[in-house]
Amino acid sequence: MKIPTPLLLGPNQPLDRPYRGGAGIARFRGTTQPSPFTPEDFVASTTEVFAGGGVGLTVLPDGRTLRDAVAADPEAFLGAAHVARFGTRTMLLVKLLDTAERLFVHYHPDDAFAASHLGSPLGKTEAWAVIDAEPAAYAALGFQRPVSETEVHAWWDGQDADAMLAAMNRVPLAAGDTLLVPAGLAHAIGPGVTLVELQQPTDLSVLLERRTLSERDALLGLDLGVAIDGLTREVTPEDRIQSLRGGRGTETLFPADADPYFSAERIRVSGTRELEPSFSVLIVLDGTGTLETAKQSISLSRGATVLTAHGDGPLALSGELDLIRCRPPH
CATH class of the missing domain: 2.60.120.10 (Jelly Rolls)
Known part of the structure; x- marks a missing residue:
């Protein structure tokens, strides 16, 4: 059965995520928040969460997943040029995301790290377009000073989130703002932010701050020394952050650095x-x-x-x- 597209999609919010959120998604969509721990809405998703089990995949009206439907008829969904270059991967995951608390301090591995250590050809560069934000909303992005491997080990051992955040750049966020987050940069989003997130289609996050999660879950099953090899510990200067905040022209939301990804x-x-x-x-x-x-x-x-x-x-x-x-x- 061919799915008639364009297709209006309902919410697809995995339950029991490890941080609180989702009220902003409910306000935006005009729906009911499923639970206090549904901060993400996977939109037209062919990507499942890292733990697997099909969680996060969009299910179509005929009961198939979008991933299976695209694999069955890739040129109809993606076009011949896309299939020739990327195969049947959509190369895109879109989410709505809403924070009721500050997200974990974490980073996403790049393609090379993911291929070497995680069995994935794709890492996770992502970008945000803010829909709504409370006053004084913010993100933390990259380090404002060089950070040694020894210091990161100490942060992890003591789970010292305050020290992590003190070493990071604080970036104000307001409705209409955009921000590209390259793989490797430590980041966190403060509470009270609702945004559209584009990303490479993986669920790969290395959590420096693990809260109630196990070490294995926080580090994607890697040893700490390996896990932090993909972290950018050099300074991310203010001019670099400003370049990541800027779009191009009147409509293009993200800088040219985003072009290889989405x-x-x-x-x-x-x-x-x-x-x-x-x-x-x-x-x-x-x-x-x-x-x-x-x-x-x-x-x-x-x-x-x-x-x-x-x-x-x-x-x-x-x-x-x-x-x-x-x-x-x-």
């Missing part, structure tokens, strides 16, 4: 607009309108998330809309 556009429609064919995830930030293809029409409003396939052809938007279009690397 792309995103902030699209505002007043009247009509046509978008080129692509596998993509549309997230409607505000307004109302319609998405039309040659075969169907979908009503859009704030909080809607829509999967589009390359085979849908051109996408016609109409109405008064403010949305983000998330796509794989071009």
Whole structure:
């Protein structure tokens, strides 16, 4: 059975994640928060959580996972050029994320580390587009001074999160802000932030701050010495942070450093607009309108998330809309 796309997607929020959040997702979508520990909504996901079990995968109306549907008909979903370059991987994971508490201090491995130590060809560079944020919201990103391996070991042994954060750059966050987070950089998001997250399609996080998690879970089963080999311990200077915060032009959300991993556009429609064919995830930030293809029409409003396939052809938007279009690397 071929899934009719574009497809309006409901929430896909794994239960019992290790930190609290999700109220901001419920407000944005106009839905009910499943539990206090549902801070992530995996949108059009072909990626499961690191523990496996299919958790995180999007299930389609016919009962198949999106991952299986893409594998069965990759050119229809992804286009011939994408398949020639990347195979059947979508090369994209999109999430809605909301924090009711500060996230763990952690980092994501890059492709080389993931291939060498974790059996994955992909690491996890990610980027954020903030939808909503409480006053004084922030992220911590990279180190403001060089950090030795001995110091990281001491942080881990004492689980000294205050010392970790004191060594990091504090980055204010407000609605409309964007930030690219390259693999290797230590980071954390403060409480009261709701955002759209684009990332390479893996669930690989090395937690320097483990709280109630076991050492094995926090370090992805690696020894500490190996686990911190992928951490960028050099200074991340202010000018580098500013470059990671900047988009390009009026619509491209992230700097050129994001291009090998994913792309995103902030699209505002007043009247009509046509978008080129692509596998993509549309997230409607505000307004109302319609998405039309040659075969169907979908009503859009704030909080809607829509999967589009390359085979849908051109996408016609109409109405008064403010949305983000998330796509794989071009």
